[in-house]
Amino acid sequence: MMHMIEHVFIEQNLVAAFAVVGAVMWISLFVSKRLTAGRIHGSAIAILLGLLLAYVGGVVTGGKKGLADIPIFAGVGLMGGAMLRDFAIVATAFEVDVVEARKAGLLGVCALAIGTVLPFVIGASIAWVYGYRDAISLTTIGAGAITYIVGPVTGAALGASSVVIALSIATGVLKAVLVMVFTPMLAKVVGLDNPRSAMAFGGLMGTVSGVAGGLAATDPKLVPYGALTATFHTGIGCLVGPSVLYLAVRALVG
Structure with a gap:
């Protein structure tokens, strides 16, 4: 048997x-x-x-x-692997009501910008505190704080060591778990009860899995809206991580 x-x-x-x-x-x-x-x-x-x-x-x-x-x-x-992961992310976005999505407007764009830069700065600062001084390591770990997908993508593009890439993934996973756990607890406090606020939240938090899990525990109807901006967040992070953000860090630390 x-x-x-x-x-x-x-x-x-x-x-x-x-x-x-x-x-x-x-x-x-x-x-x-x-x-x-x-x-x-x-x-x-x-x-x-x-x-x-x-x-x-x-x-x-x-x-x-x-x-x-x-x-x-x-x-x-x-x-x-990446194939089924990306398929699941794209499939989630198909549940979005376009009319509601348009209401995010400038708020969604600002949320994406803040949600990309702020976690990166925090992640890179923590890496600096723990002794990392080179631009590649700082950028990779900072990118991991954006999402655990952006971290390894950025690290692979810049030639970071496997240890640093692993740390970037761990940073992103920790962030995802924290977002999942605390979203239901803080939803009422931050007014997370409509598609517009869910899209702003997804843009700020960035992590698709964290946002989806947290919103599912809050209100399942909000999941597609939060996942939509969180998905864009991952794409933007993968673009600016090994380019704009790396150049900025390199200009600061040499």
């Missing part, structure tokens, strides 16, 4: 990956509902479980792809 299950997981690894992710999500939503009364969204718990499984996979195999280095979980590497 076990041999049959192992054979199915290896031969149909992408299908198996969906089953594994589905199981992780089911456990995460159960924990969210039963242990936190919904205050911490299941998506945040799922990310933490995913990081734990990736760590265990890396320790067990000594590889570099986490859980995907174990043959029966190889499909997780494909499922978590």
Whole structure:
């Protein structure tokens, strides 16, 4: 029986990956509902479980792809790759009401600008405090504070070390988890109850997964609007990270 299950997981690894992710999500939503009364969204718990499984996979195999280095979980590497990730982001944006999206106007543009520059400055400043002095490392870690996608894209373009790129990803993941956890708690305080404010919020926070998870726990109808500007935020970050922001940091630190 076990041999049959192992054979199915290896031969149909992408299908198996969906089953594994589905199981992780089911456990995460159960924990969210039963242990936190919904205050911490299941998506945040799922990310933490995913990081734990990736760590265990890396320790067990000594590889570099986490859980995907174990043959029966190889499909997780494909499922978590850029192709399906980008497809999911684009699919989310199709739920947006264009009429509501237009209402963001200048507010959305300003939110995108602030949400790109401010996290970068904070991330680069923290990197400086921890001893990084070269422009490439500062830019890469700062870009990770924008999103965990912008960080590695910027690092790869600039030729950053694998350690620095890993730190940029960790910075972005931490930001995503914090946004997921605190969005439902602060939604009423900041007036996060309509599409316009959701788009401004998505532009300021930037992280698609964090914004989507946080808004899902607040009001699922707001998810597409927040994800829309957050998606643009990622694209803008990937463009300006290795170019404008890097040149600015290089001009400051040499």
